[in-house]
Amino acid sequence: MSQDGFTDLRLNHASEAQEGFWPSFTDIMTVVVMIFLIAMVVLLVRNMELVSQLRSTVEAERIAAELARATGKEKDSLSSALHQAEERVQRMQLELMRLQDNKLVNETLIAEQLRAISGLSNERDDLLQQAAQLEMLRQSLEDDIQRRQSQLGEALAQIDDRQLQLNVAQRTIVTLEDGLRQLRERYAASQQQAERLQQTIVEQREDLDIVREQEQAAERRYLVLSDEFDSLKVKYDKLVKPARSSGGRHLIEVRYWKADGAYQISWREGGEGSYQPIRRDRLDRVLTRLAEAYENGLYVKVIFPENSGLSYNEAWEFTTHLHSKYDYYFRGDAAGSTATEDTARP
Numbered sequence: 001m002s003q004d005g006f007t008d009l010r011l012n013h014a015s016e017a018q019e020g021f022w023p024s025f026t027d028i029m030t031v032v033v034m035i036f037l038i039a040m041v042v043l044l045v046r047n048m049e050l051v052s053q054l055r056s057t058v059e060a061e062r063i064a065a066e067l068a069r070a071t072g073k074e075k076d077s078l079s080s081a082l083h084q085a086e087e088r089v090q091r092m093q094l095e096l097m098r099l100q101d102n103k104l105v106n107e108t109l110i111a112e113q114l115r116a117i118s119g120l121s122n123e124r125d126d127l128l129q130q131a132a133q134l135e136m137l138r139q140s141l142e143d144d145i146q147r148r149q150s151q152l153g154e155a156l157a158q159i160d161d162r163q164l165q166l167n168v169a170q171r172t173i174v175t176l177e178d179g180l181r182q183l184r185e186r187y188a189a190s191q192q193q194a195e196r197l198q199q200t201i202v203e204q205r206e207d208l209d210i211v212r213e214q215e216q217a218a219e220r221r222y223l224v225l226s227d228e229f230d231s232l233k234v235k236y237d238k239l240v241k242p243a244r245s246s247g248g249r250h251l252i253e254v255r256y257w258k259a260d261g262a263y264q265i266s267w268r269e270g271g272e273g274s275y276q277p278i279r280r281d282r283l284d285r286v287l288t289r290l291a292e293a294y295e296n297g298l299y300v301k302v303i304f305p306e307n308s309g310l311s312y313n314e315a316w317e318f319t320t321h322l323h324s325k326y327d328y329y330f331r332g333d334a335a336g337s338t339a340t341e342d343t344a345r346p
Contacts, residue, residue: 032114035124039110042127043103046134050096053138057089060145067152071159081148088141223312244329249299250290252326254283256302256318258309287326297328 064082109123254267255275265283266275269290278286291298302319304310310318323330 028117032117035113035117035121036110039106039124039127042131043106046099046131047103049134049138050099053141054092054096056141056145057085057092060148061085061089063152064148067155071155081151085148088144246299246301248296249328250294250296251299251301252287252290253301253303254322255305256308256310256315257305258314284325287322291326291331297331298326299329300327 064085106123106127113123250269251271252267252269253271253275254265257264263280264277265280266277267283267286268275287298287300300322302322304315308315325331
């Protein structure tokens, strides 16, 4: 070595160089052979793992295909998983082809590494890294296969449950059909009964019309008889009782009519002043107090305006009530009679 750090290639140093060449060459070739063997072993291990993975993938595909045929109703939901598995198989096949290409490339690289030992160490690191990745890929594929097997088991259990539900639903449909048939029969019977009831209603309405006509005829006869009775009663009173007169009596005038379906009452005392509206219960209290206050009694005059809207029975009931309870002439005769001459119409 020179002082500058370069090898001295002069003739006096040639013998020393020849003596150190062959041991170094033997060591280098030994390292090359060992690297070549290690590379071959790594490639063989990788090929075996790839073949095992391919077999596992093919077996998983066969299981998935059998499961797809066995589970017809779940075909749609599992078809996507099957397509994904097929895509994974295709990717694995492409990966295998790529690895085979890499194998050829690696073999070429090994041949080149016989000429360049320094590059083999880097290639060895790459191969080890790829082996680790393939190991991780193999582990992930095994986990995926286990997961899919569990999914297949769950799918089979779901198919069994759905078959049971289908059987229950079919039995329910049969029961509902029986119930529907019975309801239809009941509906038909109800229709027939409704028709009979409708016929009965028509007949009863006809009878009711006849009864109403009879009632109207009876009411007309009753009104005629009432008029005749009133005339006879007036004649009897004229013959038997003294004439009814307001002389010496306290005069009370009461107007009674119907407006918008409601009864209206107004009154005045002594025949002077204007008529004041009053309720019937209040009128009864006032007339009771006045009848007790005047010893000679009250002369109650009931007035029905024209177009009063009252029926004969309504006018009869109101007049009879006031006369029998408060009028001096009719008190004590509860049956009473209407003094038709007193029901003046202005």
